[in-house]
Amino acid sequence: MSAEMKVLVLDGSAYAGLEAASLVERALRLRLKLAVADVLYERELAARGGEALRRLGLRVATLADVGMAVRLHRNHPVLSAGDAFACALASANAWMLVTRNPALEAVAVTHAVPCRGVDWLVAEIARREAARFDLYTMQRPPRVDDTGLRGYALER
Amino acid sequence: MIGKRLKLSRTAAGLSLRGLQQKIGSLVTAQAIGKYERNESTPGSSVLLALAEALAVPVDYLLSDGELVLEGVDFRKPALTRRKEEARVQALVLGFLERYLTVESVLGLPGERWDRPRDAPFPVRSIADADHAARAVRSHWGLGLDPIPDFVELLEERGIKVLAADLRRIGGLTARVRRPGKDPVPVIVVNESEWGERQRFTLAHELGHLVMHVAPAIDAERAAHRFAGALLMPAESLWAAVGRNRSSVSRGELLELKKLYGVSVQAIAYRCRDLGIFGDRLFRTLFRQFSKAGWRTAPYREPFALPPVRPRRFERLCYRALAEGAVSESKAAELLGVPVHDLKVRMSGRALN
Numbered sequence: 111m112s113a114e115m116k117v118l119v120l121d122g123s124a125y126a127g128l129e130a131a132s133l134v135e136r137a138l139r140l141r142l143k144l145a146v147a148d149v150l151y152e153r154e155l156a157a158r159g160g161e162a163l164r165r166l167g168l169r170v171a172t173l174a175d176v177g178m179a180v181r182l183h184r185n186h187p188v189l190s191a192g193d194a195f196a197c198a199l200a201s202a203n204a205w206m207l208v209t210r211n212p213a214l215e216a217v218a219v220t221h222a223v224p225c226r227g228v229d230w231l232v233a234e235i236a237r238r239e240a241a242r243f244d245l246y247t248m249q250r251p252p253r254v255d256d257t258g259l260r261g262y263a264l265e266r
Numbered sequence: 267m268i269g270k271r272l273k274l275s276r277t278a279a280g281l282s283l284r285g286l287q288q289k290i291g292s293l294v295t296a297q298a299i300g301k302y303e304r305n306e307s308t309p310g311s312s313v314l315l316a317l318a319e320a321l322a323v324p325v326d327y328l329l330s331d332g333e334l335v336l337e338g339v340d341f342r343k344p345a346l347t348r349r350k351e352e353a354r355v356q357a358l359v360l361g362f363l364e365r366y367l368t369v370e371s372v373l374g375l376p377g378e379r380w381d382r383p384r385d386a387p388f389p390v391r392s393i394a395d396a397d398h399a400a401r402a403v404r405s406h407w408g409l410g411l412d413p414i415p416d417f418v419e420l421l422e423e424r425g426i427k428v429l430a431a432d433l434r435r436i437g438g439l440t441a442r443v444r445r446p447g448k449d450p451v452p453v454i455v456v457n458e459s460e461w462g463e464r465q466r467f468t469l470a471h472e473l474g475h476l477v478m479h480v481a482p483a484i485d486a487e488r489a490a491h492r493f494a495g496a497l498l499m500p501a502e503s504l505w506a507a508v509g510r511n512r513s514s515v516s517r518g519e520l521l522e523l524k525k526l527y528g529v530s531v532q533a534i535a536y537r538c539r540d541l542g543i544f545g546d547r548l549f550r551t552l553f554r555q556f557s558k559a560g561w562r563t564a565p566y567r568e569p570f571a572l573p574p575v576r577p578r579r580f581e582r583l584c585y586r587a588l589a590e591g592a593v594s595e596s597k598a599a600e601l602l603g604v605p606v607h608d609l610k611v612r613m614s615g616r617a618l619n
Contacts, residue, residue, distance in 0.1 A: 121596070122599075122606055123596060126595065126606055148312060149314075149325055150596075153605060154605050154607070158607060172310055172312045173310055174310045175308050175309075176267075176309060176310065176314055176329075177267060177308045179311070180267050180268065180308070184329065184331050187368050188597055189597065190594065190600040191324075191600060192596050192600070211596070213594065214594070
């Protein structure tokens with residue numbers, strides 16, 4: 111399933127990575143469907159601009175049953191509660207987990223949870239920004255210059 | 267699934283099932299909370315968050331399997347007689363130990379056994395036996411006769427976990443935390459709001475409880491006091507500093523001794539009396555002076571009060587685990603009980619308190 115179709119669940123490491131590169135807002139403005147677990151949101155984001163991100167489209171997702179998250183947290187001591195809930199959320203909703211944490215990635219693979227790294231997400235953001243630029247220029251009224259070529263081609 | 271910890275936390279908060287229902291804005295009924303406690307059902311994440319907030323515990327504390335069992339706490343102590351207080355202390359210690367053992371485990375540290383002195387627990391059939399126990403501990407740990415500069419660090423190096431926490435009206439306590447199939451882990455908790463010299467004495471007192479087996483005819487608290495004085499102020503050292511027999515002593519000299527040994531002036535007076543350096547008359551005179559100076563009543567502030575002790579090993583291990591890639595930032599922050607943002611500030615050295 112392509113990234114356009116899936117909700118992307120960010121764990122704490124992925125969120126921190128995007129935030130450090132000032133990419134969270136850009137990703138949301140590009141209509142990427144980003145979600146964080148409510149456990150992570152309350153702990154890390156609620157007091158630090160979380161509301162503004164929600165207005166931009168950040169989803170704060172809840173788990174109907176915390177069973178899987180509890181098991182992951184207990185069985186994998188290196189995972190934080192936020193990690194475990196992110197993985198359980200992705201699993202419960204067939205969403206894609208995005209993380210920079212190799213331990214979480216390994217657990218996600220074991221549980222057949224689709225998982226990507228932040229590099230992939232950064233590339234996706236770049237791809238979408240490039241596509242938006244193309245779309246913008248292509249929609250401008252075509253003009254013909256003295257070479258006879260269409261404006262779009264010249265501007266590229 | 268989260269029943270054990272939920273019930274312990276609710277008891278610690280002094281709430282009934284209905285009280286907890288009200289405190290979470292009736293998100294779920296008291297019956298539903300009862301089912302969570304009996305592990306008959308599991309809440310959703312929004313209810314879990316509300317429960318954690320209402321009970322003033324971190325979410326990860328509720329997620330634990332509750333395999334750790336606290337034992338050996340002297341719940342006869344006056345302030346611990348109430349069930350709520352008992353549960354609050356249990357929750358504090360268990361939460362701390364769980365995080366401590368996690369970070370030791372991910373670092374592969376052999377922190378499971380403490381350096382118990384040979385022949386401990388030492389039998390104490392008379393109060394003076396506490397001196398022998400203190401001497402044996404000093405000998406086993408290679409401490410010589412010098413004052414102990416950092417008592418918390420010493421205990422932590424020897425595998426005893428130390429926690430400074432809000433214990434309300436009591437100075438400290440010792441407990442053992444048992445895990446299935448493993449040796450119990452000793453933990454000493456000191457009241458975070460007391461002066462450093464009192465905390466040091468409390469730590470030594472509680473260590474005494476760990477290493478002595480006191481005969482029923484002997485007051486165990488008195489024996490632990492004697493042990494603490496002997497450990498922090500070895501007889502030979504004190505004799506060299508004060509002499510064998512004194513008929514008077516100035517406040518200035520006592521305060522210099524306080525700086526040397528890191529104990530309260532009152533503890534020095536007690537120790538000097540135990541060793542026969544001060545007679546009863548001088549001892550009584552001193553204590554009248556101490557009372558008059560207000561040193562024997564809360565907040566027990568003597569001149570040259572030491573700042574409260576701060577156990578640092580656990581925090582150091584968390585930083586180390588993060589630096590070595592053994593845990594992620596979010597896990598390190600969870601262990602330290604702070605948001606990731608605050609952890610980054612600490613790691614950068616911008617906040618060094």
